[in-house]
Amino acid sequence: MSQVRVRFAPSPTGFFHIGSARTALFNWLYARHTGGVFVLRIEDTDKERNSEQFLQVIYDSLSWLGLNWDEGPGVGGAYGPYRQSERADIYREYLAKLKATGRTYEKDGAVWFRLIGDRTEVFDEHRKKTVTKVKAAPTVIQDLIRGRVERVEDEDFVIFRSDGNPVFHFVNVVDDIAMGITHVIRGEDHLSNTSKHVELFKAFGVPVPHFAHIPLILKQQGAGKMSKRDQGALIEEYQRRGYLPEALVNFLCLLGWNPGGDLEKLPLAEIIRLFDLPGVNQSNARFDDKKLAHMNMVYLLALAPDEFVARARAYFERHHPAAPALQAAPEVFQAVMLLAQPKIKGLEELPAYTAYLFTEDYPVDAKVKEKVMGKGDPKTRLTELIASLPGFDFTSDAAIEEGIKALAAKGSLGFGDYQAVARLAVSGTNAGPSITSLFRLLGRDRVRQRLERCLAG
């Protein structure tokens, strides 16, 4: 059997949509699963929406997700060029081939593709105009996911515009032929285009590729498919928020596909091994950001300490270059980040979550302050803590815990009676890592200063 060749063919619109990402992913997975070739082709025939900057969004997003292409812009290949804007000669050549078959005609300055069948003029109520209907035989689409789909294509269609440029249907099919594409894996929204494409393949006298129309991703709330404007629709948002690409990939592959059994988090190599087209679902999937967030947390938790610290640093450098965290000594940065690792759901929480460990200029939650300072006798607790601080052993969490417990025991109190107010004083909030860890990392002097400041304020 010949080698599988699949392609991902986005048009540079300046956005990289989560649905596009999944289409790319499924293509990539199928190529990797079968030992085939993943081609990146840029469909930039729409000249008004064409810019280098927009292309970069595609390259960046695919690279970030780890979806490397075997042929395409930047890497080359034997079937190039891979940008449609550079393939005009090829399209003219194929147009000549098609003209030679007698399946084309010109009308209104455009080139049309002629279907086979009897023609009648009909007034289309919906479009409010007279159109030529063709009584053609149904086109059969053999879809690897949906099975046999029949559709009647009943109107000739334009393949070259009157301005001399080819249209999507034509370039899409020509490129798939010229690039030796064996499997067309794309969104279900293309299913009704496919009958046009099949007719073109047949007219060119070439074998029709296998088709696999994957279900769409529906917006989280409201009706319809996910669109650019929806929350969570853009890949760049996940980059910005410090999501782990491997988590997003894992989440995405579970939207419309499953590895069987109860497996959910699984390594990429395993996904590649198990992925296959017949296993893809037929029904659309609604996007669920909660589940994505959970998947991200699971991946974050599983990261080796060094790896987590490296990712955290990269995240700060990329998105918060001015953060005090980056001024800290590497070992301090590392210690703080590892304290945060088991507590956060995403890297984006890191700056706020760790700020008070790197600077004296951190926010104090007014509500928390009111609550903590209004309960029991916090000022006395603070005074006691400050007084006993010199006797504390700051070398380990256990020693600090011992110190606080000893203090509490003297007044028949518990650890908890000191914890809340100490936390407020030291961090300005009521949530965070163990208070003993905070003490240890801040050191005796800074803890004392903060306790005193709280007592005074």
Added chain:
RNA sequence: GCCCUCAUCGUCUAUCGGUUAGGACAGGAGAUUCUCAAUCUUCAAAGCGGGGUUCGAUUCCCCGUGGGGGCACCA
């Protein structure tokens, strides 16, 4: 309006005619704990409706209904 397509907990899904319909996220309760998370235990939660086929249908077929997509000299 026409064409195509899909249909299991709120959501993502498992089940390839016979199951107490399973798992995960989210939600509820509890445990643990110095807070917050995490973790563990636990509860609630589904086969769209109507006809068939069959000894037996969530599963196969048909019709409805509902969802989604498409119907350009956009891609």
